[in-house]
Amino acid sequence: MKGLIYYMAMNDNNKTPQDPQANNWMKTLLIGGGIIAAMTLAVTFFDGNGGRDHNTTSVAYSEFLNRVDNNGVKDVTIGHDELSGHFTDNSAFKTVAPSDPLLVQRLQSKNVTFRALPEDTVSFWQILLSQFLLPFILFVGLGFLFVRQMQKNGGGGAMGFGKSRARLLTEKQGRVTFKDIAGIEEAREELEEIVDFLKDPTRFSRLGGKIPKGALLVGPPGTGKTLLARAIAGEAGVPFFSISGSDFVEMFVGVGASRVRDMFEQAKKNAPCIIFIDEIDAVGRHRGAGLGNGNDEREQTLNQLLVEMDGFEANEGIIILAATNRPDVLDPALLRPGRFDRQVIVPRPDIEGRLKILQVHMKKTPLAPDVDVRTIARGTPGFSGADLANIVNEAALLAARKGKRLVAMSEFEEAKDKVMMGAERRSVIMTEEEKRSTAYHEAGHALVSLHIPGCDPLHKVTVIPRGRALGVTWNLPERDQLSINIKQMKARLALCFGGRIAEQLVYGEDSLNTGASNDIQQATDMARAMVTEYGMSPKLGWLRYRENQDEVFLGHSVSRSQNISEDTAKIIDQEVRVLVEEGESRARQVLTEHIDELHRLANALIEYETLSGEEAKRAIAGEKITTIEVKPQVTIPLSGGASGVPKSPPFNGWGNAAPQGA
Secondary structure (H helix, E strand, O other): OHHHHHHHHHHHHHHOOOOHHHHHHHHHHHHHHHHHHHHHHHHHHOOOOOOOOOOOOOHHHHHHHHHHHHEEEEEEEEEOEEEEEEOOOEEEEEEEEOOOOOOHHHHOOOOOOEOOOOOOOOHHHHHHHHHHHHHHHHHHHHHHHHHHHHHHHHHHOOHHHOOOOOEEOOOOOOOOOOOHHOOOOHHHHHHHHHHHHHHHOOOOOOOOOOOOEEEEEEEEOOEEEEEEEEEEEEEEOOOEEEEEEEHHHHOOOOOOHHHHHHHHHHHHHOEEEEEEEEHHOOOOEEOOOOEEEEEEEEHHHHHHHHHHEEEHHHHOEEEEEEEEHHHHOHHHHHHOOOOOEEEOOOOOOOHHHHHHHHHHHHOOOOEEOOOHHHHHHHHHOOOHHHHHHHHHHHHHHHHHHHOOOOHHHHHHHHHHHHHHOEEEOOOOOOHHHHHHHHHHHHHHHHHHHHOOOOOOOOOEOOOOEOOOEEOOEEEEOOOOOOOHHHHHHHHHOOOOOOOHHHHHHOOOHHHOOOOHHHHHHHHHHHHHHHOOOOOOOOOOOOOOOOOOOOOOOOOOOOOOOOOOOOHHHHHHHHHHHHHHHHHHHHHHHHHHOOOHHHHHHHHHHHOOOEEEEEHHHHHOOOOOOOOOOOOOOOOOOOOOOOOOOOOOOOOOOOOOOEEEEE
């Protein structure tokens, strides 16, 4: 018995307090149920049939008359449209009362006691109570409970919409530390200093240093800005509030500013603390953007944020972190020192950074002995941390799909190709002629890249459809490129035209098709940038003519403007055409001089479908390729639905992998 009492006492001590929100909802349900029960009782009370015996038996009118004739009826109550009463055995009955003028005489002849009820009348108060007052009370009561509950859950404001949606991260939620961050050492060091200040403020304050009020993480998508913020949350040891810029935006006027005030009120109660605003460009865009008053609500939210960050009242102990990939659209007042004292640039990693990032993501992946992490890092220039994590994940999925226990180098190569060029589309139905045309197209790109100095080394060429392209030629730089010179750009112009010119040399002028549309677009954009942005035209000199040609941002300008004369515009068009024609001429000269190599490479592509750079060189030299398993030749039926050639993937930017598609 004592043991049982002790066990129950221990259970009582270990009970966690109940959630107050659950109690509030239970209370609301009980009150609502009580209101519905009260209405039901009221309706039953005012029901004219409320006092009737529930054991009453319904009988036919003919049976009732037979009972009367046989002296089987004791008493009868005559209503407006119903007869009720008791038989001689005291059982109750009821029946429909038709218009029978002889009924009273028949009852009198059999000495049956009867009485008549007056016609049913409903009073004004009954109608008012049952049809108007009770429903009104019900709706008002439920509405009051709903509003009260919303205010309790969401805080003050219009039904609680003014409550901040910032989430307080706890230790239990997937803790990330700086040890999980790799490849962005400079950014990590700047943020580690903020964490050190929170842990030991006297180390800096004794020399007159003050803790930065804010830090803005700037970088392309996928480079690790949010991951850095999560690492700070895991390392700082202080409350960490996380919110998105879009969480401040609402359809109600004044809600955004109210949420900003509430968020900083919560932060003051938990100071010292950190507030992280992800995608701050959603709320911090340049004021004055727009052609009317449609953005006033967003501007009020931004104004309140500016005041809270560095206004008349100092918010000591609150550090603001924010992340964006569009710093150009942010309001200048938001970027000044005192609000965001630091702008931490989070770039794409170099080869050493990619090596460290891959090692972090491969910790939980069982690797085969042939996996060379440095080779993977060298073959992924321009990749962000998210891209590298995606490669590791895709490789693991491919190995699992094949039933392997270890992830080999072949899976990483296949995953890299999938991420960079798109997934293979072997189900695409192509005719033999389309396949041969694609092979010559890709062979033309590959041959130009091998013979013109300045082109990136050939990495891989394939005629297997990937993504939106029917074939892909993939050139990778030997190292990370921070800039590109005019020799390299002119070589890339020639590379763009290698595919179409190869088709012309083999099939004639009538072979022009839509497959080179992306190549032409890349060449045109590159040549125009060389003339208008990079000052690579001898006639126009070192001037920039590409002003206000990008997407319109209403915070700075309303429309695109032309700041050059018509004569200058004509010269620009002429210089662009000169560069394009020069690239076309170089590609045509290379392919004409090496036409035999073009045929050998195209035939090898038709046979093997995919060739690496070294295998392509052996095919051009006429050497035997032994490292590839020859795929059986299959007669491919004509496609009934394909009427055009898909476009190749868009150009990925200078310094990145730039596959040339069919």
